[in-house]
């Protein structure tokens with residue numbers, strides 16, 4: 001058995017996608033500070049079901065199950081919504 005962990009796999013995926021999208025050409029004009037990035041992640045995560053796991057094996061299994069084109073598209077849709085909300089109403 002590996003070390004116990006407690007992670008939300010949805011969070012891991014959303015953090016990765018937000019970071020990737022923010023650095024892409026479509027969002028060049030969007031603020032990339034940590035406040036805005038975290039706010040985008042939080043906003044998207046509040047709209048998506050969480051997926052908590054407690055071992056590396058479970059994490060890998062859940063990640064594989066969630067990493068389908070349909071699911072990533074669904075998650076991306078929430079992230080894009082979040083990006084626009086944060087861009088329109090930045091906390092700074």
Ligand SMILES: [Zn+2]
Nearest residue numbers: 031032033036
């Ligand atoms: Zn900002």
